[in-house]
Amino acid sequence: MTTLISQLSRRRLLLGTAAGAAAISTFTPTRFAIGQTAKLKVGLMLPYSGTYASLGNNITDAFKLRLAEVGGKLGGRDVEFVQLDDESAPPKAKDNAARLITKDKVDVLVGTVHSGVAAGMAAVAREENVLMVCPNAGAAELTGKNCSPNVFRTSFSNWQPGYACGPVMAKDGKKTVVTMTWNYPAGHEQINGFKESFTANGGKVIKEILLDFPKVEFQAYLTEIAALKPDAVFVFFSGDGAVKFIKDYAGAGLKAKIPLYATGFLTDGVLQAVGNDAEGIKTTLHYVPGLDNPVNKKFVPAFKAATKREADVFAVQGYDTCTLLSVGLDAVKGDAKAGRTLYSTMQNTIVDSPRGRFTISAAHNPVQDFYVRQVKNGQDVLLGVAVKALADPAAGCNMG
Ligand code: PHB
Numbered sequence: 516m517t518t519l520i521s522q523l524s525r526r527r528l529l530l531g532t533a534a535g536a537a538a539i540s541t542f543t544p545t546r547f548a549i550g551q552t553a554k555l556k557v558g559l560m561l562p563y564s565g566t567y568a569s570l571g572n573n574i575t576d577a578f579k580l581r582l583a584e585v586g587g588k589l590g591g592r593d594v595e596f597v598q599l600d601d602e603s604a605p606p607k608a609k610d611n612a613a614r615l616i617t618k619d620k621v622d623v624l625v626g627t628v629h630s631g632v633a634a635g636m637a638a639v640a641r642e643e644n645v646l647m648v649c650p651n652a653g654a655a656e657l658t659g660k661n662c663s664p665n666v667f668r669t670s671f672s673n674w675q676p677g678y679a680c681g682p683v684m685a686k687d688g689k690k691t692v693v694t695m696t697w698n699y700p701a702g703h704e705q706i707n708g709f710k711e712s713f714t715a716n717g718g719k720v721i722k723e724i725l726l727d728f729p730k731v732e733f734q735a736y737l738t739e740i741a742a743l744k745p746d747a748v749f750v751f752f753s754g755d756g757a758v759k760f761i762k763d764y765a766g767a768g769l770k771a772k773i774p775l776y777a778t779g780f781l782t783d784g785v786l787q788a789v790g791n792d793a794e795g796i797k798t799t800l801h802y803v804p805g806l807d808n809p810v811n812k813k814f815v816p817a818f819k820a821a822t823k824r825e826a827d828v829f830a831v832q833g834y835d836t837c838t839l840l841s842v843g844l845d846a847v848k849g850d851a852k853a854g855r856t857l858y859s860t861m862q863n864t865i866v867d868s869p870r871g872r873f874t875i876s877a878a879h880n881p882v883q884d885f886y887v888r889q890v891k892n893g894q895d896v897l898l899g900v901a902v903k904a905l906a907d908p909a910a911g912c913n914m915g
Contacts, residue, residue, distance in 0.1 A: 553592065554592060554593045554594060554595040555589050555590065555592040555593070555594050555595070555622050555623070555844070555849055555851065556594075556595050556596075556597060556619065556620060556621040556622050556623070557589075557594055557595070557596050557597070557621060557622070557623050557625055557840075558596075558597045558599065558615035558616075558619060558621035558623065558624045558625065558626070559574075559575055559578070559596055559597070559598045559599065559625050559626065560599045560601050560611060560612060560615060560624060560625070560626030560627050560632075560636060561574055561575060561598070561599075561600070561601060561625075561626050561627050561628060561650075562600065562601055562602060562603045562627065562628050562629065562632075563575075563598070563600040564600055564602055565602055565603050565729065565755075566603065566729040566753075566754040566755040566756045567603050567628045567629060567729075567753065567754045567755075568754070568755075569754060569755075569784055569829075570628045570651060570753065570754055570784070570829040571600075571627075571628055573784065573822075573824070573826075573827060573829040573830040573833060574628070574650045574651060574829050574830065574832060574833030574836070575598070575833060576818070576821060576822045576824075576830065576833070577818055577826075577829075577830035577831065577832075577833035577834040577837075578625065578650070578833040578834065578836055578837045579596075579837075580817060580818060580821050580834065581833075581834045581835075581837035581838055581841075582594060582837050582841075584817075585837070585838075585841045589837075589840055589841055589844045589845075589849065590841075590843075590844030590845050590846075590847060590848055590849025590850070590851075591845070591848055591849045592844075592849040597615060597619045597621055599611055599614075599615060601626065601627050601629070601632050601636075603627075603628065603629040603632060603728075603729070604632065605629070605631035605632050605634075605635060607632075608627075608631070608632040608633075608634070608635025608636050608639075609635045609636075609638065609639050611636075612624060612626075612635065612636040612639035612640065613639050613643075616639065616640075616643050616645050617643075621645070622645075622646070622851040622852075623645070623646045623647070623648070623840065623851055624636065624640050624645055624646070624647040624648075625647075625648050625650060625836055625840075626647075626649065626650070626652075627649070627650075627651065627652055628650075628651040628652055628829075629652055629699075629701070630652045630653060630654035630673065630699065630700040630701040630704075631654075631699055631700060632652070633649055633651075633652030633654050633657060634654050634656055634657070634661075634700070637649070637654075637656075637657050637661060637663070637666050638661070640663070640665060640666055641661070641663045641665065641666065644665055644852075645665065645851075646665050646667075646851050646857070647665060647666045647667070648667045648668070648669060648836050648839060648840060649666070649667070649668040649669070649670060650669055650670055650829075650832045650833050650835075650836040651670045651829060651832055652670070652701070653670065653671050653672050653673030653674075653675070653676075653701055653704065653705070654672075654673065654700050654701070654704070655672055655673060655674060655700070655704050655907075655910070657672075657880075658672060658876070658878040658879050658880035658907060658909055658912060659672070659878065659907070659909055659910050659911050659912050660910065660911030660912065662878045662879060662909065662911075662912035662913070662914060663914070664854075664855075664858050664914055664915075665858065666879060667839065667861055667862075667875070667879040668879060668880050668881065669832055669835045669836045669839055669866070669881060670832045670881065671801055671880075671881060671883070671907075672704070672880050672907035673700070673701050673704030673705045673708065674704055674705070674707070674708035674711075674907055674908070675708065675801070675883075675885065675905050675907055676705065676708070676778035676779060676780075676799050676800055676801065676885060677704070677705035677706060677707065677708025677709035677710075677711075677751070677778055678708035678709065678711060678712045678902070678905070679708075679712075679799035679885035679901040679902045679905060680709050680712075680713075680749065680776055680777075680778065680798070680799040680901070681708075681709050681710070681711065681712025681713035681714075681715070681716055681718065682712055682713075682716050682901065682902075683776070683797065683799060683887050683901050684713060684718065684747055684749065684776055685713060685716035685717060685718050686716075687747075687774075687797075688746070689718060689746040689747040689774070689776075690717070690718055690719060690746050691718075691719050691721050691745045691746045691747075692713065692718060692719070692720050692721065692745050692746065692747050692748065692749050693720070693721060693722045693723075693724065693740050693743055693745045693748050693749075694706045694709070694710070694720055694722070694723045694724065694748070694749045694750065695723075695724040695725075695726075695733075695736060695740075695748065695749075695750045696724075696725060696726075696750055696751040696752065697725070697726055697727065697728040697729065697730070697751070697752065697756070698725040698726060698727050698728065699728045701751065702725065702728070702751050705751040705778050706723065706749070706751065709749055709778075713749075721743065721745055722739075722740075722743060722745075724736050724739070724740075729754075729755075729756055731755075731756050731759040731760070731763075733759070733760055733763045733764075734763065734767070737763060737764065737767040737769060738767070740769065740773065741767065741768070741769060741772070741773075744773070745773060746773075746774075747773060747774045747775070747776055748764075748769070748773055748774070748775050748776065749776045749777060750775070750776075750777045750781060751777060751778050751780065751781070752777070752780070752781055753780040753781065753783075754784075754785075757780065757781045757782070757785050758785045758788045758789055760781070761781065761782075761785065761789045761792050761793050761796070762789055762792050764792070765791075765792035766792075770792065770794075770795070774795070774797070775795075775796050775797075776796070776797050776798065777796065777797075777798045778798060778799060778800060779798040779799060779800025779801075779802070779828060779886075779888060779895070780800070780828070781796065781798060782796055782798055782888070782890055782895055783800065783802075783827040783828045783829065783895070784825075784827040784828075784829060786825075786890065786893055786894065786895065787825070787893075790893070791893075793890045793893075794890055794891070794892075794893075795889065795890060795891075796889070796890045797887065797888070797889045797898075798887075798888050798889075798895070799885050799886065799887055799888070799901045800828055800885065800886060800888060801828070801870050801873075801881070801883045801884065801885055801886070802827075802828040802831050802869065802870040802886070803886050803888050803895055803896075803897045804825065804826055804827065804894070804895060805894070805895075805896065805897060806869065806870065806871065806886075806897065808869070808871055810867050810868060810869050811869035811870070811871075814826060814831070814834060814869040815869070818830050818834075826869070828870075831868060831869045831870055834868070834869065835866050835868045835869075835870075838866055838867070838868070839861055839864060839866055839875075842860065842861070842864045843857050843858075843860050843861040843864070844857070846860040847860070861875065861879075862875050862877070862879060863875075866881075870883065870884075871883070871884055874904075876906055876907065876909060877909070877912075877914070878907065878909035878912040878914075880906075880907045880909065882904055882905070882906040883904065883905065884900055884902070884903050884904060884905070885900070885901045885902045885905050886898075886899070886900055886901060887899050887900070887901045
């Protein structure tokens with residue numbers, strides 16, 4: 516005799532076989548089921564050695580600070596980091612990115628600082644269709660000719676801060692300028708952005724000096740600049756190279772004679788190391804540490820408390836990278852492979868950043884204000900807004 520209980524058990528057993536399993540998998544994709552429990556792996560591919568090491572460290576620590584603020588999870592999933600030192604070495608970029616994706620199985624790639632490395636990374640991210648967020652490198656191609664639905668940037672394109680500086684220098688009455696930078700895409704693109712707006716405002720670049728990255732033998736060039744006597748000098752250097760350049764510029768006696776202008780990467784994160792030598796340098800950038808907005812007022816002391824270091828633009832970009840990922844992944848419950856829904860949520864996010872609110876262009880680059888800053892008493896002080904809501908031209912971008 517069959518009891519009711521045994522009949523129910525039999526029914527359950529039957530549902531547990533083929534027909535039942537099919538019904539379950541139709542409603543809940545495996546990927547989604549795993550996504551709810553497995554940790555989300557974030558690959559941090561950044562420079563932790565060499566001239567850009569301090570930039571990589573600030574991006575990392577601020578990302579982690581923001582993650583703690585949003586409750587330690589992205590899209591409901593706990594986060595596991597895989598950190599890789601990319602050494603700012605372009606020849607190693609593709610192998611490193613491929614290793615993070617195929618061996619470490621990261622769900623998201625975050626990186627990097629150096630434009631040449633970022634280009635290699637993005638090529639791999641595109642091919643493997645892995646979500647990548649760039650927290651610094653300004654390489655035009657990332658959100659230009661090689662733009663891609665799965666590649667986002669929370670920092671800037673190199674053109675943007677350079678372009679912002681031209682009118683500032685023209686307004687200061689500078690007519691002749693010597694430029695100096697490292698011979699790699701970030702250098703070329705920042706100088707070109709500057710030249711475009713400076714010459715459109717009647718200025719003239721009388722000499723362009725290039726050094727191989729990351730060389731810091733500036734002396735002979737500074738002697739040449741002294742002889743050329745331009746109205747001003749415009750440069751891009753960053754990290755340890757910026758520290759050396761600011762010291763050498765003052766040491767060569769040029770500080771008092773020829774005003775120095777730059778994209779703000781020259782002075783961000785280096786002011787303690789250079790002391791009085793940076794006084795008076797004018798720069799353009801999408802951040803100033805003293806910005807008066809609620810997010811920045813919370814961020815600056817929180818970063819200091821967590822790291823014992825001062826906040827800078829690199830920390831801001833790391834912080835905002837986590838914010839953007841948090842918004843995007845929350846919308847798709849942690850499914851980093853969600854595709855269109857994830858990417859459109861990210862693109863339509865207005866990021867409430869310590870730099871002020873910014874939007875994200877169709878090419879996935881920030882549309883943001885650029886500030887004029889000047890070093891006074893060891894601090895970068897806000898002088899005004901150079902350009903409001905500046906968008907990169909995104910030449911050649913076709914998302915397909
Ligand atoms: C870059 O390589 O794109 C780069 C590196 C350091 C900066 C800014 C841009 O501070």
